[in-house]
Amino acid sequence: MVIGAGGALGTDLVARLGTPGASGAPPTDSVTALTRSELDVTDAEAVRAAVRAWRAAPGEGAAVLVNASAFTAVDLAETDPDAAARAWAVNAEAPGVLAAACAEVGARLVHVSTDYVLGPLPGGERRPLEPGDPTAPEGVYARSKLAGEERVRAALPDAHHIVRTAWLYGATGPNFVRTMARLSRERDVLDVVDDQHGSPTWTGDLADGLIALARSSAPASTRHAAGGGATTWWGLARAVFEELGADPERVRPCDTASFPRPAPRPAWSVLSDASWRSAGLEPLPPWRDALRTAVRHHPALLLG
Ligand SMILES: NC(=O)c1ccc[n+]([C@@H]2O[C@H](COP(=O)([O-])OP(=O)(O)OC[C@H]3O[C@@H](n4cnc5c(N)ncnc54)[C@H](OP(=O)(O)O)[C@@H]3O)[C@@H](O)[C@H]2O)c1
DSSP states (O other), X not given: XXXXXXXXXXXXXXXXXXXTTXXXXXXXXXXXXXXXXXXXXXXXXXXXXXXHHHHHSOOSSOOEEEEOOOOOOHHHHHHOHHHHHHHIIIIIIHHHHHHHHHHHHTOEEEEEEEGGGBOOOGGGOOSOBOTTSOBOOOSHHHHHHHHHHHHHHHHOTTSEEEEEEOSEEXXXXXXXXXXXXXXXXXXXXXXXXXXXXXXXXXXHHHHHHHHHHHHSOOOSEEEEOOOBSOEEHHHHHHHHHHHHTOOGGGEEEEOGGGSOOSSOOOSEEOBOSHHHHTTTOOOOOBHHHHHHHHHHHOGGGGGO
16 A cells, blocks of 8 residues: 555556566555545544555565655755645654554554755765664654654554655655756756765665565665765756756855754755665665666656
């Protein structure tokens, strides 16, 4: 079952699960996919009813619910109290309800979280971050996502997979890649932040990874899954220009201070793939290769 099926990640999950043979899926897989208009995760009674209905007619094999729903407007959550309340309801409270519903019917839960929950390493160290590294969420979105993780662990201690990812872009909805493609047409030069480091992740690759995790017998845990390697937003913007056949020198580096945003962004959120490998799972492809593949599959990404 996929919840939040209309989002960037949800769309790719459903596309893969709905295609027999995709992502190694046996053709017998049955998938229930619910968009926000079909299931509002903040309606606890509706969540319980949907999960019970799903398991009332169980298919073969393991039952896994993937939660791809989230309130992701991170800046709006800082400036608009209503948005902050929605962020808390969707990102903190709803995952606990989903986890309790899974416990009731004996399903496992794959819950997607974020690099934003992590804090800086002691002493300013810079190495890829592990799930056990210190958390220090800054901002409403980050705090709500960490609270969601905690509720999932509490309600479903032996059957949860919490997967933190980062810097997502997909075929659906607004994202950084699409914005850079648009700006390449609107501006001669543009300044892009070069002091935030992370792991750009194509939703198609993450969807493949989550499906592999759901099919595995990996124990309940918190794991990191993001595109391989690391770059900065400046590096990603240059790569988008390269894919467009535009001159990457038109992208100039700037620092975070010259580009203030309402929600704080982590300066270092490069995610290690060690926890993913330790479950016997294939790490996600290197971010630069993934961008090329994503553009090949979804040329409209470069239309902005
Ligand atoms: N985007 C990133 O860079 C990023 C980075 C790290 C982690 N993540 C995490 O990755 C996951 C997937 O993110 P994404 O980029 O695919 O986000 P997305 O495109 O914003 O998709 C989220 C989906 O959740 C739906 N949703 C919102 N409120 C809901 C509700 N009350 N009930 C049911 N569905 C609801 C949204 O519907 P509407 O569109 O109708 O609101 C949307 O379809 C999230 O857990 C996110 O926190 C994202």
